[in-house]
Every structure is written in C-alpha cells, then in structure tokens.
Amino acid sequence: xxxxxxxxxxxxxxxxxxxxxxxxxxxxxxxxxxxxxxxxxxxxxxxxxxxxxxxxxxxxxxxxxxxxxxxxxxxxxxxxxxxxxxxxxxxxxxxxxxxxxxxxxxxxxxxxxxxxxxxxxxxxxxxxxxxxxxxxxxxxxxxxxxxxxxxxxxxxxxxxxxxxxxxxxxxxxxxxxxxxxxxxxxxxxxxxxxxxxxxxxxxxxxxxxxxxxxxxxxxxxxxxxxxxxxxxxxxxxxxxxxxxxxxxxxxxxxxxxxxxxxxxxxx
Numbered sequence: 001x002x003x004x005x006x007x008x009x010x011x012x013x014x015x016x017x018x019x020x021x022x023x024x025x026x027x028x029x030x031x032x033x034x035x036x037x038x039x040x041x042x043x044x045x046x047x048x049x050x051x052x053x054x055x056x057x058x059x060x061x062x063x064x065x066x067x068x069x070x071x072x073x074x075x076x077x078x079x080x081x082x083x084x085x086x087x088x089x090x091x092x093x094x095x096x097x098x099x100x101x102x103x104x105x106x107x108x109x110x111x112x113x114x115x116x117x118x119x120x121x122x123x124x125x126x127x128x129x130x131x132x133x134x135x136x137x138x139x140x141x142x143x144x145x146x147x148x149x150x151x152x153x154x155x156x157x158x159x160x161x162x163x164x165x166x167x168x169x170x171x172x173x174x175x176x177x178x179x180x181x182x183x184x185x186x187x188x189x190x191x192x193x194x195x196x197x198x199x200x201x202x203x204x205x206x207x208x209x210x211x212x213x214x215x216x217x218x219x220x221x222x223x224x225x226x227x228x229x230x231x232x233x234x235x236x237x238x239x240x241x242x243x244x245x246x247x248x249x250x251x252x253x254x255x256x257x258x259x260x261x262x263x264x265x266x267x
Contacts, residue, residue: 008090013073017095115195
C-alpha cells in the first residue's frame with residue numbers, strides 16, 4: 001500500500017555553510033515517499049551552488065529547486081504552499097537538520113493520534129539544550145502559544161487537508177513571530193488538532209544574525225510586543241483571552257529587557 005506523499009519545503013538564505021547538512025539529513029530519511037522543494041531566497045553567498053551540487057545525490061525523484069531575488073521567509077513559504085503536491089508537508093530552515101526517522105515518526109504520530117499538526121521539541125545541538133523545553137507529559141493548549149511564545153516549531157508536520165487557503169501573513173515577513181499567526185489560523189480558524197511528541201526532535205542551529213538576535217534590545221522587544229498584539233487582534237473570538245495574554249506578554253517583555261540591560265551593564 002502506497003504511503004502518503006510528504007512535501008518537505010526547505011528555505012535558504014545565505015546558509016551555504018549548513019545547507020548540505022540540512023539536505024543530506026532529508027535524503028537519509030527512513031520514510032521514502034518524499035517530495036523536496038528547495039528555495040534559495042536570493043542568497044548572496046554560494047548557497048545556490050551548494051544546493052545544486054548537493055541535490056545531484058537526492059534519492060527522491062521529486063526534487064525541485066527554485067532560486068529568485070530575496071523576498072523573505074514568509075513569501076517563500078507561501079510559494080512552497082502553492083507548489084507542494086504532498087498529502088502532508090514540513091518546512092525546514094536551511095541551517096537546521098533532522099534525525100533519520102524524523103519524518104516517519106511525525107507521520108505515524110499523526111495517523112495514530114488523528115492529529116492535523118504534530119510537533120516535537122527543539123534541540124539546540126551546539127549548547128546541548130532544549131529550546132522552550134516541554135515535559136514528557138505535555139499536552140498542547142492554545143494558551144501556550146501566547147504564554148510560552150509559540151510552542152510549535154516551524155518544522156512541524158501538517159496535514160495539507162487542514163491548510164485550505166491559509167497562508168503566512170506577509171505583514172510578518174522576516175519578523176519575530178512570523179509563523180505564530182500561521183499556526184493560530186490553522187488552529188483557531190480551521191480547527192486543527194495538535195499533538196506533541198517526545199519521540200523525535202528538531203536539530204536547531206542558533207545563529208547570532210537570526211531575527212531574534214539581530215536587533216538592539218529595545219527595538220527587539222518592541223517588535224516582539226507589537227507583532228504579538230497585531231496577531232492576537234486578528235482573532236476576534238479570542239479577544240477576551242488575548243487581552244490577558246497581552247498583559248502577560250508585556251510583563252515578560254519588561255522583565256526580559258531589565259535582565260538584558262543588567263547583563264549589558266555587567267559586561
């Protein structure tokens with residue numbers, strides 16, 4: 001019996017140092033009915049050359065490469081949503097990589113739990129620690145998307161049936177929380193069922209020039225709060241809860257700013 005096709009959408013912008021490792025980790029997947037769509041978002045390094053070299057070794061017949069001018073992560077993800085032909089899909093950033101059974105585990109969990117979205121922990125392999133660690137007995141709750149600053153990683157497995165017309169918001173293109181709105185739209189608007197699994201992890205690379213690191217302290221936290229308010233204001237049915245979440249977020253921002261400023265003073 002033919003298993004469902006899973007589209008893996010790889011986004012790359014100036015990740016020449018890491019893109020080969022990312023793609024090779026996909027090639028080694030134990031799940032074999034895979035379609036790969038790779039997008040070079042106007043890289044100015046030799047990412048394009050590295051991608052073209054690496055995909056020569058792709059074991060998957062459906063391997064596609066697209067290269068355009070720089071348009072931003074959410075624009076590229078929307079391109080992937082339009083062009084993917086799989087029954088399920090996974091987004092992977094070009095500097096991350098996955099364990100060989102990552103796709104198979106997420107897919108099997110989706111079938112077993114009848115879940116539309118399956119996500120796992122994020123493993124910072126450089127510092128040997130989890131990002132936003134979730135306990136083994138964690139059960140997804142919508143409020144955690146706000147109080148824990150989005151618990152679902154962008155490389156979760158998604159059943160394409162639940163996506164419908166949902167896209168990434170281009171107002172949040174290359175912004176903090178660029179994927180939070182997408183998840184909320186699937187969960188709140190399209191009633192997606194979410195499941196968290198401890199059986200695998202996303203291998204995540206923390207870079208100093210990432211969105212979360214490349215701004216000054218006040219600017220970064222201002223954008224965090226601004227984007228948070230913009231997103232929650234879109235969901236009228238959650239307005240009452242959103243006000244509570246915003247208050248908690250604002251308190252978190254103040255605390256984080258103070259801590260970072262104290263750290264700066266110490267240095």
